[in-house]
Amino acid sequence: MFTKDMKMADLIHKNYLLLSIISRFGIPLGFGDKSVEEVCNDYKVNTYFFLDIVNSCSYESYFTDVQHKHFSIVSIVSYLRKTHKFYNDQIVPEIQCLITNLYQNCFQQKDNVKLLFNFFEEYKNELLIHIKREEDIVYPYVLDIEKAYETKKISKELTEQMKNYSIKDYLNEHSDIEEKLLDLKNLIIKYLPPTSDFKYRNKVLVKLFQLEKDVNDHSSIEEKVMAPKIFDMENFLFSHFSIVKLNIDDE
Ligand SMILES: [Fe+2]
Numbered sequence: 001m002f003t004k005d006m007k008m009a010d011l012i013h014k015n016y017l018l019l020s021i022i023s024r025f026g027i028p029l030g031f032g033d034k035s036v037e038e039v040c041n042d043y044k045v046n047t048y049f050f051l052d053i054v055n056s057c058s059y060e061s062y063f064t065d066v067q068h069k070h071f072s073i074v075s076i077v078s079y080l081r082k083t084h085k086f087y088n089d090q091i092v093p094e095i096q097c098l099i100t101n102l103y104q105n106c107f108q109q110k111d112n113v114k115l116l117f118n119f120f121e122e123y124k125n126e127l128l129i130h131i132k133r134e135e136d137i138v139y140p141y142v143l144d145i146e147k148a149y150e151t152k153k154i155s156k157e158l159t160e161q162m163k164n165y166s167i168k169d170y171l172n173e174h175s176d177i178e179e180k181l182l183d184l185k186n187l188i189i190k191y192l193p194p195t196s197d198f199k200y201r202n203k204v205l206v207k208l209f210q211l212e213k214d215v216n217d218h219s220s221i222e223e224k225v226m227a228p229k230i231f232d233m234e235n236f237l238f239s240h241f242s243i244v245k246l247n248i249d250d251e
């Protein structure tokens, strides 16, 4: 388990996948022998929230502890938004670039590689739609819920919204964006006929594994940390302000 007194450098030595997570917090490399706490203080990052994220992304069993902690929805959403940005600006373009490279360097089976390219394009579009819905609808909603819960004041708009939509609906509609990545990986591992371009294929594959792990962790934070907190706050607001949820099926 990572603690605040450990050297920040050791976190990366133990789990190099944390590299992209640490930079998402706005912490650049070059931290010398400084501890996690010292580096977090230097960059005005909440050490405990940082530790919870890096621990839950490194040790599966840690997740249940994180679920019971009191983070603000503001800090969770801010982290989730940075993760979306990492997908949009970094890892997805990197994978596209690697697949293009693979295509340019393959002299047999070009059609099959084209298929892989198209398949990834489809995945990318699905991911972008998923992200846009969360950024435009879900995150603003959960932030409003936290605000109403904390101030014990609720706007007319939010009351109306709560009648028609709740975090339960989000959980029901939250699509599994990891599943297609497994198909993509299998396309390379099992089905692309063997050719001499294996080093390019391996590079694509390694990045797909990285994206899959990251998306998995991200979805767990949304479903197992953010959603249960919102669920509790909604329940309080429903009874405190006597809001009755409309049953869509009855309409
Ligand atoms: Fe998300």
Ligand SMILES: [Fe+2]
Residues within 6 Å of the ligand: 130, 134, 174, 219, 222
């Ligand atoms: Fe999501």
